[in-house]
Amino acid sequence: MSQVDVWTPIGPEEVSGIGVGAGGVLGSIAIDGQTIYVGSGSCGVWRRYASSGSWNPVSDQLPTLGVAALAVDPARSGRVFAALIGNGIYLSDDSGASWQFQGSPAMGQPVDPYRTDLLVQNKVLHMITAQGIFRPEILGVTWALTKKGVATSLVRHPKA
Numbered sequence: 199m200s201q202v203d204v205w206t207p208i209g210p211e212e213v214s215g216i217g218v219g220a221g222g223v224l225g226s227i228a229i230d231g232q233t234i235y236v237g238s239g240s241c242g243v244w245r246r247y248a249s250s251g252s253w254n255p256v257s258d259q260l261p262t263l264g265v266a267a268l269a270v271d272p273a274r275s276g277r278v279f280a281a282l283i284g285n286g287i288y289l290s291d292d293s294g295a296s297w298q299f300q301g302s303p304a305m306g307q308p309v310d311p312y313r314t315d316l317l318v319q320n321k322v323l324h325m326i327t328a329q330g331i332f333r334p335e336i337l338g339v340t341w342a343l344t345k346k347g348v349a350t351s352l353v354r355h356p357k358a
Contacts (some may be wrong), residue, residue: 228278231269233293235278237265243296245282256294261285269316269323279323281314287325303332303341 226237232248235256242263245256257263257280264283271277276293279300286302303325316325324344325332333343 224333225265226268226271228268228273230275230278232295235268235270235294237268237280238267239264239283243268243278245296256290257297260288262296266314267316267325269318271318271321271323273318273321279316279318279320281316281325287316287323300334301339303327303329303343 224236226235227233227286234246234248235243236246236253237243237257240263242255242257242260243265244253246253247358257265260280260282262282262285264285265280266283267281269279271279274291276291278294280288280290280297282288287300288297289300290297317324322333325341328348330343330347332341333344334340335342
């Protein structure tokens with residue numbers, strides 16, 4: 199009989215009995231080099247630098263802690279996007295230390311936690327909504343529908 203690897207919890211730790219999201223489920227994970235970001239439906243965005251070994255919340259100043267999706271820009275270290283449930287897209291250019299509202303493709307409609315995904319490809323943010331796939335024409339101002347219809351996730355092309 200072979201030995202099974204043992205998992206060791208390293209965080210984020212449970213906060214006031216809430217845990218990580220509904221039922222302890224992480225909604226999104228984004229990796230920027232040696233930095234890991236995780237988001238959940240109720241506990242916000244947490245960051246872990248590989249060198250520190252500890253998890254820290256980086257979204258407590260945002261209007262909601264419900265995270266539907268996260269994405270990092272592979273061409274720009276420290277740039278993180280967060281789609282907040284019922285709110286819109288937020289951008290951080292300093293690894294989550296501060297955030298700026300970037301609007302939402304479906305202004306006036308809440309971000310759906312079950313039909314939202316983010317991806318940065320060729321320095322362009324893409325977002326799935328219930329209406330289709332959008333990209334910003336002017337970041338933080340206007341959005342363009344690039345593909346109408348149902349999509350469930352976005353995956354980066356390995357050669358792009």
